[in-house]
Amino acid sequence: MAALSSSTALSSSSVNGLHQRIAFSSPPSFLLPQRFLSAKLSLQCRRNSHPNMVLMEDGAAVTRPTHVKNETPLNELNERLVLGTSLEESNDAAGFDMNGDESTVSITVVGASGDLAKKKIFPALFALYYEGFLPKHFTIFGYARSKMTDAELRNMVSRTLTCRIDKRENCDEKMDEFLKRCFYHSGQYDSQENFAALDKKLMAHEGGRVSNRLFYLSIPPNIFIDAVRCASSSASSGNGWTRVIVEKPFGRDSESSAAMTKSLKQYLKEDQIFRIDHYLGKELVENLSVLRFSNLIFEPLWSRQYIRNVQLIFSEDFGTEGRGGYFDHYGIIRDIMQNHLLQILALFAMETPVSLDAEDTRNEKVKVLRSMRPLRLEDVVTGQYKSHTKGGVSYPAYTDDKTVSKDSLTPTFAAAALFIDNARWDGVPFLMKAGKALHTRRTEIRVQFRHVPGNLYNRNFGTDLDRATNELVLRVQPDEAIYLKINNKVPGLGMRLDRSHLNLHYAARYSKEIPDAYERLLLDAIEGERRLFIRSDELDAAWALFTPLLKELEEKKIIPEYYPYGSRGPVGAHYLAARYNVRWGDLGVEQ
Ligand SMILES: NC(=O)C1=CN([C@@H]2O[C@H](COP(=O)(O)OP(=O)(O)OC[C@H]3O[C@@H](n4cnc5c(N)ncnc54)[C@H](OP(=O)(O)O)[C@@H]3O)[C@@H](O)[C@H]2O)C=CC1
Numbered sequence: 001m002a003a004l005s006s007s008t009a010l011s012s013s014s015v016n017g018l019h020q021r022i023a024f025s026s027p028p029s030f031l032l033p034q035r036f037l038s039a040k041l042s043l044q045c046r047r048n049s050h051p052n053m054v055l056m057e058d059g060a061a062v063t064r065p066t067h068v069k070n071e072t073p074l075n076e077l078n079e080r081l082v083l084g085t086s087l088e089e090s091n092d093a094a095g096f097d098m099n100g101d102e103s104t105v106s107i108t109v110v111g112a113s114g115d116l117a118k119k120k121i122f123p124a125l126f127a128l129y130y131e132g133f134l135p136k137h138f139t140i141f142g143y144a145r146s147k148m149t150d151a152e153l154r155n156m157v158s159r160t161l162t163c164r165i166d167k168r169e170n171c172d173e174k175m176d177e178f179l180k181r182c183f184y185h186s187g188q189y190d191s192q193e194n195f196a197a198l199d200k201k202l203m204a205h206e207g208g209r210v211s212n213r214l215f216y217l218s219i220p221p222n223i224f225i226d227a228v229r230c231a232s233s234s235a236s237s238g239n240g241w242t243r244v245i246v247e248k249p250f251g252r253d254s255e256s257s258a259a260m261t262k263s264l265k266q267y268l269k270e271d272q273i274f275r276i277d278h279y280l281g282k283e284l285v286e287n288l289s290v291l292r293f294s295n296l297i298f299e300p301l302w303s304r305q306y307i308r309n310v311q312l313i314f315s316e317d318f319g320t321e322g323r324g325g326y327f328d329h330y331g332i333i334r335d336i337m338q339n340h341l342l343q344i345l346a347l348f349a350m351e352t353p354v355s356l357d358a359e360d361t362r363n364e365k366v367k368v369l370r371s372m373r374p375l376r377l378e379d380v381v382t383g384q385y386k387s388h389t390k391g392g393v394s395y396p397a398y399t400d401d402k403t404v405s406k407d408s409l410t411p412t413f414a415a416a417a418l419f420i421d422n423a424r425w426d427g428v429p430f431l432m433k434a435g436k437a438l439h440t441r442r443t444e445i446r447v448q449f450r451h452v453p454g455n456l457y458n459r460n461f462g463t464d465l466d467r468a469t470n471e472l473v474l475r476v477q478p479d480e481a482i483y484l485k486i487n488n489k490v491p492g493l494g495m496r497l498d499r500s501h502l503n504l505h506y507a508a509r510y511s512k513e514i515p516d517a518y519e520r521l522l523l524d525a526i527e528g529e530r531r532l533f534i535r536s537d538e539l540d541a542a543w544a545l546f547t548p549l550l551k552e553l554e555e556k557k558i559i560p561e562y563y564p565y566g567s568r569g570p571v572g573a574h575y576l577a578a579r580y581n582v583r584w585g586d587l588g589v590e591q
């Protein structure tokens with residue numbers, strides 16, 4: 001923050017490096033990044049004599065990747081904590097010393113009375129606490145204009161907390177302990193005085209330790225900058241790190257996004273800004289790189305040579321109920337495509353990063369985004385849901401929402417064809433489809449492969465050869481799964497071919513509940529791991545692709561294709577796909 005000297009900027013690589021771990025489970029040996037460093041693990045880490053390997057409680061060997069630069073021996077880190085160091089060094093130490101007595105982490109949820117705070121942020125913080133991922137000394141503050149006492153905040157938060165389905169031991173006790181660490185401060189978002197009063201309370205809780213502060217901006221975007229300005233001048237840490245999580249929307253186009261970045265950078269350095277895209281915290285999205293880069297059967301196929309098209313599909317079976325005011329200003333392209341789906345696309349299509357370090361991954365994402373063609377109007381179909389009655393139940397039209405104008409042309413559905421003009425992906429259509437009020441709630445990545453050349457079994461497939469190609473599906477949600485459609489012989493004396501799924505169904509394979517995306521991202525922000533957050537040049541590249549299209553849609557007042565609430569969306573999406581010789585994978589009988 002402006003008030004912070006340059007020495008408060010976090011030097012990321014050493015912290016990231018220490019927290020980036022690879023776990024090898026028992027046979028079959030499968031490579032998984034296991035980045036979590038629980039308080040317990042830090043302790044074990046220090047006890048272990050081998051600098052690169054520790055044993056988890058479940059017996060898995062956990063190693064620190066050898067590529068990590070600037071690794072600081074653990075005992076040296078501890079020594080530095082005790083001896084006192086420059087701010088930058090204490091940043092590293094404080095970030096790592098999750099179990100130590102010397103540092104604290106204070107998390108301030110700005111906009112604590114709001115929907116996102118209740119629905120996602122407090123429950124995620126509790127889950128982290130329950131699992132032992134929060135440091136020994138932490139405090140949570142809610143900040144908003146609403147008048148509330150600490151007890152009222154705790155009461156509000158307690159109604160949102162649940163225990164893991166797979167772990168319920170001591171849950172009530174843990175909730176009580178957690179709630180005792182939650183406090184509330186009422187204030188205006190543009191008041192330095194109010195933030196200064198928050199600062200005093202934070203200091204009292206920090207008790208003279210190295211103070212690390214995380215502010216989560218869970219407020220509407222028009223007040224982001226006020227809040228950052230006040231937090232920076234009146235409530236940033238004096239001797240540790242200060243980080244700010246910023247929620248989307250990051251502007252509405254290239255210009256407004258650049259203006260927001262410029263304003264944020266008046267008060268924060270880029271490495272203090274954690275722009276969140278919660279899709280990057282989803283388990284299956286994290287697994288995308290693992291699947292691709294750690295399996296020989298996939299990595300060599302990942303190009304135009306073998307992949308015919310890629311589909312990124314997001315659908316929700318509910319409308320904008322309750323969020324129409326926000327949504328009408330943005331529409332589905334800005335709400336889902338320009339961020340969530342494009343981020344997945346970038347991860348999918350990027351070249352192999354030099355390492356798992358945040359900057360290496362983000363560099364590759366920027367490169368691939370900058371190799372993409374800006375969207376053209378003819379490659380996009382938009383839609384808006386209309387009312388529909390089914391089984392005696394009436395479902396509203398988008399424009400029935402009182403906060404939406406009756407003549408709104410805002411798309412609640414869009415399908416688009418995107419292209420990456422580089423050697424790997426030349427000519428491969430990347431199709432995106434996102435919609436609200438559709439027939440199902442689902443997010444998936446579909447990879448359709450080419451035909452086997454000169455396939456011996458062509459005549460056994462019948463006339464529709466498309467049906468015989470392989471398809472890899474990553475079902476991000478719900479009911480996470482990765483399955484590969486293959487061709488096999490139907491058992492028996494004849495030669496009949498069938499399509500089957502090789503299926504990694506998470507619920508069947510793993511008994512552990514999958515953490516919510518916000519848990520992963522909050523923990524990353526606390527640990528200073530930036531890999532899953534959006535860097536400003538990524539954001540610029542993402543907006544550059546969509547801004548001309550968004551302007552054209554609005555200037556030409558393009559009328560969306562109306563589709564009934566609960567349907568599969570506009571038929572235009574099929575024509576668009578057909579133009580590129582693609583069939584949407586989510587529509588067939590056999591999905
Ligand atoms: N809700 C969701 O599911 C998602 C939200 N987001 C983003 O997260 C952020 C927070 O979202 P959400 O919790 O839904 O937002 P809310 O509309 O619930 O606002 C959060 C809090 O901000 C304060 N606030 C609201 N409007 C104003 C205003 N005009 N001026 C000053 N203060 C205001 C209110 O607190 P008080 O009056 O007490 O000060 C409110 O409780 C937004 O940027 C949103 O775009 C992103 C993804 C999903």
Ligand SMILES: O=C1O[C@H](COP(=O)(O)O)[C@@H](O)[C@H](O)[C@H]1O
Pocket residue numbers: 278316335
């Ligand atoms: O960012 C957003 O995401 C939600 C969907 O998130 P999910 O994790 O529930 O899939 C979407 O409903 C909302 O419109 C959008 O702003």
